[in-house]
Amino acid sequence: MPLTVAIIGNPNTGKSTLFNALTGLQARVGNFPGVTVEKKIGRIKGTAEPIDLVDLPGTYSLSPRSLDEMVSVNVLLGRQTDVGKVDAVVCILDASNLERNFYLACQVLDLGLPTVIVLNMFDVATTRGAKIDISALSRKLGVQVVATSAHRKEGLDALKSAIAAAVPNGPGPRPHPFPEAFYAECHQLASKLAELGRSDAPSFLVERALLDVGGYLETEWLAGSDVAERWKTALIEARARLKEAGCRVPAVEAKARYAWAKQTLADVATAPAARAETLSDRVDRVLTHRFAGLLIFAVLMVVVFQAIFSWAQPLMDLCGAGQSAVSGFVASLISPGTLRSLLTDGVVAGVGGVLVFLPQIGMLFLFIALLEDCGYLARAAFLMDKVMSKFGLNGKSFVPLMTSHACAIPGIMATRVIEDRNARLATILVAPLMSCSARLPVYTLFISLFVSDAPLLGLRGARQGLTLFAMYALGIIAAALVAAVLRKTIFHGETPPFVMELPAYKWPSPWIVASRVWDRMMAFVTRAGTLIFAAAIVVWAGSFFPGDHSQEFEKQRFVEQTDVAQADPLKHRAMLEEALAKLNGRIAAQASANELERAEWQQKLAITEGGLAELNAALKPLDDARAEVNHLRASLVEQSFLGHLGHLIEPVVKPLGWDWKIGVGTLLSFPARELVVTNLGIIYGLGQDVDESNQQLWSAIREAKWPDGRPVYGVPVALSIMVFFSLCAQCAATLMTIRRETNSWRWPIVTFSYMTLLAYFAALVTYQVAIRL
Amino acid sequence: MPQTLDKLPEGQAATILDVEGDDAVATRLLEMGLTDGQSIRSLGAAPLGDPLEFEVRGYRLSLRIVEARRVLIRS
Numbered sequence: 001m002p003l004t005v006a007i008i009g010n011p012n013t014g015k016s017t018l019f020n021a022l023t024g025l026q027a028r029v030g031n032f033p034g035v036t037v038e039k040k041i042g043r044i045k046g047t048a049e050p051i052d053l054v055d056l057p058g059t060y061s062l063s064p065r066s067l068d069e070m071v072s073v074n075v076l077l078g079r080q081t082d083v084g085k086v087d088a089v090v091c092i093l094d095a096s097n098l099e100r101n102f103y104l105a106c107q108v109l110d111l112g113l114p115t116v117i118v119l120n121m122f123d124v125a126t127t128r129g130a131k132i133d134i135s136a137l138s139r140k141l142g143v144q145v146v147a148t149s150a151h152r153k154e155g156l157d158a159l160k161s162a163i164a165a166a167v168p169n170g171p172g173p174r175p176h177p178f179p180e181a182f183y184a185e186c187h188q189l190a191s192k193l194a195e196l197g198r199s200d201a202p203s204f205l206v207e208r209a210l211l212d213v214g215g216y217l218e219t220e221w222l223a224g225s226d227v228a229e230r231w232k233t234a235l236i237e238a239r240a241r242l243k244e245a246g247c248r249v250p251a252v253e254a255k256a257r258y259a260w261a262k263q264t265l266a267d268v269a270t271a272p273a274a275r276a277e278t279l280s281d282r283v284d285r286v287l288t289h290r291f292a293g294l295l296i297f298a299v300l301m302v303v304v305f306q307a308i309f310s311w312a313q314p315l316m317d318l319c320g321a322g323q324s325a326v327s328g329f330v331a332s333l334i335s336p337g338t339l340r341s342l343l344t345d346g347v348v349a350g351v352g353g354v355l356v357f358l359p360q361i362g363m364l365f366l367f368i369a370l371l372e373d374c375g376y377l378a379r380a381a382f383l384m385d386k387v388m389s390k391f392g393l394n395g396k397s398f399v400p401l402m403t404s405h406a407c408a409i410p411g412i413m414a415t416r417v418i419e420d421r422n423a424r425l426a427t428i429l430v431a432p433l434m435s436c437s438a439r440l441p442v443y444t445l446f447i448s449l450f451v452s453d454a455p456l457l458g459l460r461g462a463r464q465g466l467t468l469f470a471m472y473a474l475g476i477i478a479a480a481l482v483a484a485v486l487r488k489t490i491f492h493g494e495t496p497p498f499v500m501e502l503p504a505y506k507w508p509s510p511w512i513v514a515s516r517v518w519d520r521m522m523a524f525v526t527r528a529g530t531l532i533f534a535a536a537i538v539v540w541a542g543s544f545f546p547g548d549h550s551q552e553f554e555k556q557r558f559v560e561q562t563d564v565a566q567a568d569p570l571k572h573r574a575m576l577e578e579a580l581a582k583l584n585g586r587i588a589a590q591a592s593a594n595e596l597e598r599a600e601w602q603q604k605l606a607i608t609e610g611g612l613a614e615l616n617a618a619l620k621p622l623d624d625a626r627a628e629v630n631h632l633r634a635s636l637v638e639q640s641f642l643g644h645l646g647h648l649i650e651p652v653v654k655p656l657g658w659d660w661k662i663g664v665g666t667l668l669s670f671p672a673r674e675l676v677v678t679n680l681g682i683i684y685g686l687g688q689d690v691d692e693s694n695q696q697l698w699s700a701i702r703e704a705k706w707p708d709g710r711p712v713y714g715v716p717v718a719l720s721i722m723v724f725f726s727l728c729a730q731c732a733a734t735l736m737t738i739r740r741e742t743n744s745w746r747w748p749i750v751t752f753s754y755m756t757l758l759a760y761f762a763a764l765v766t767y768q769v770a771i772r773l
Numbered sequence: 774m775p776q777t778l779d780k781l782p783e784g785q786a787a788t789i790l791d792v793e794g795d796d797a798v799a800t801r802l803l804e805m806g807l808t809d810g811q812s813i814r815s816l817g818a819a820p821l822g823d824p825l826e827f828e829v830r831g832y833r834l835s836l837r838i839v840e841a842r843r844v845l846i847r848s
């Protein structure tokens with residue numbers, strides 16, 4: 001049996017860096033059951049006995065106000081069944097900020113576990129002029145104290161041997177910081193608990209219950225049992241007696257523990273006498289300056305956004321190219337049939353649908369890790385808090401929401417920095433409303449088709465630009481409104497404190513940044529990837545079965561064989577088509593060319609056209625077969641389960657101005673919004689290699705008719721489709737990421753339901769208003 | 774004359790008298806070291822006027838105005 005050691009510390013103390021350095025990036029990552037807290041367990045490298053390290057969330061104190069915060073306490077007390085008994089605890093402190101950090105250390109020592117105190121960032125503290133006598137501190141506390149500088153990987157071996165020695169050494173003495181009256185009350189409460197049938201509660205929990213007014217142990221712990229009220233009354237009476245005795249709860253805890261910290265540190269640590277103005281302070285005067293600060297922030301955000309939006313594009317294209325290459329390779333091995341379709345349209349597309357997000361996730365977390373590690377992320381929250389708090393969110397929601405404009409998935413993953421559970425969930429729920437890059441093909445298609453590019457106020461394309469802007473604005477406004485409503489309804493309750501430390505700036509460590517990026521990408525692939533993959537397979541099956549594909553496969557076989565047999569004429573035709581396009585372009589561009597030149601071009605044109613006509617005649621069987629395959633596909637999709645569903649929902653989408661084809665296209669794009677363009681291509685019998693600038697798709701859309709001959713599309717329908725896709729939750733990857741990040745199916749279901757309803761009604765209003773204008 | 778922490782002018786120091794209330798905000802303020810008798814210095818406000826920034830116990834703390842209003846000080 002390996003030993004289990006928990007690691008805890010304040011935020012910004014380098015805890016995850018130490019965790020990664022000790023375990024070498026080999027952690028098992030999951031969630032604690034029933035809560036949103038991430039569970040990370042890793043085996044410490046290079047110790048004689050196997051030791052498992054359990055990472056606990058960064059916290060300023062061990063006073064649980066919610067089930068999420070209770071997890072750390074349960075783990076440390078050995079009451080978390082999926083972790084088991086904890087043999088020792090490592091408490092990481094920021095050596096340059098000892099007094100504040102000692103508050104948590106005092107609570108940890110009160111647990112009565114074998115403890116190792118780590119003074120991390122020791123180099124920074126020493127440079128600032130702090131003097132700390134490690135061995136004197138260790139003697140005073142009665143536990144081992146180790147100095148480390150995790151970002152330089154200094155002190156790690158000493159820490160490993162201290163952890164190994166902690167269990168045999170046994171626990172140190174408890175700090176005993178409170179006045180006797182407090183302990184007397186705890187004693188009485190413990191007997192009260194025994195009376196109520198809970199004699200198993202450790203003294204730590206009794207103390208916490210007494211100290212945390214309205215905390216988890218007062219309100220939730222015994223909730224539902226018939227003794228809950230009596231327990232609450234006992235706590236209130238005990239607190240009243242303590243107040244009489246001059247120990248007002250909760251102030252008594254801070255007073256007692258900070259007094260203990262001061263006393264403990266008195267002769268062993270000296271902070272620099274006067275806090276000299278550091279370089280960090282001078283940097284901050286610029287970065288949080290009224291004008292310069294906001295300007296620099298805006299520039300930085302533009303760079304981050306640009307990185308995710310465009311710089312990740314080549315890598316995403318590479319993913320797409322790789323996907324087609326693998327599909328092509330599979331197709332070359334297996335003749336057309338169900339197996340091939342499953343492999344290329346299901347498996348390869350599913351894997352590709354997961355991998356395609358990695359460049360954006362990697363890029364965003366590269367920036368977030370850099371900004372976080374150098375200390376700027378806290379300033380970003382500081383700068384934006386006022387704006388975000390208007391909608392019940394907080395400053396830390398800004399970066400996740402801003403980056404969701406590129407892709408909601410990294411955005412949702414980035415909400416981990418928001419400690420407050422309600423603010424974090426509200427941010428996650430509205431992040432998918434931001435117009436991500438996957439909406440662009442939809443916007444582009446319908447704007448280029450239906451919004452005039454005639455000049456507005458002398459600007460060509462201004463109408464199109466304004467429409468695109470309106471789509472982005474719609475997402476932001478909807479998100480702000482939904483967030484405000486969420487905070488008043490399902491996430492109501494007291495506004496969480498936005499009490500935040502602004503850490504000193506430092507150079508980011510490449511090692512920390514790299515490991516953070518790697519960590520997040522792996523977490524996405526291993527945890528959300530499987531679900532996204534499963535969703536792709538389900539949608540493939542829904543659009544493939546139960547139709548009879550034998551004719552399609554036979555034609556497809558013919559097309560592929562003929563493609564090989566007629567490779568040369570096909571190549572020749574492509575060349576001629578290109579030459580023709582060039583010639584036509586030249587003729588159109590240079591109308592003023594002289595007679596002789598023009599005659600020459602006309603002659604060339606005639607020859608090329610003649611050659612093409614000949615080739616077209618020779619290749620006609622092939623072209624016909626290809627068109628037939630596309631038409632067979634279109635009708636097979638119509639006959640599939642999802643096609644039937646699309647027909648069934650036609651009465652529902654009709655008020656939006658949609659026919660069943662748009663309905664099916666929308667249903668089929670559940671794995672990802674941008675697929676609607678490809679799906680419309682398939683449904684209009686144009687095959688599956690159609691994108692938003694495909695001329696055939698444009699004319700298919702222009703010519704689409706209702707059975708009575710009216711055109712399907714027009715400006716109102718185009719607007720209603722765009723509004724729908726701007727607000728809908730047609731993105732399986734986002735929903736699966738929400739499932740993983742919140743550790744519950746409830747939130748993806750809530751997100752999908754509210755967004756679909758919102759999208760539907762917004763599209764309905766848009767269409768109904770637009771046709772009356 | 775007691776005043777509240779949100780009114781402390783930039784650059785000035787004061788002594789904390791008390792934190793009002795016993796809810797999550799009060800608890801968090803106490804945990805961060807805002808205990809009575811402790812000195813605290815204002816470092817100014819964020820560019821948009823809220824939150825505020827303080828130096829206490831050798832580190833830099835950011836509080837919203839509504840939170841700072843809960844802290845009674847004597848300058």
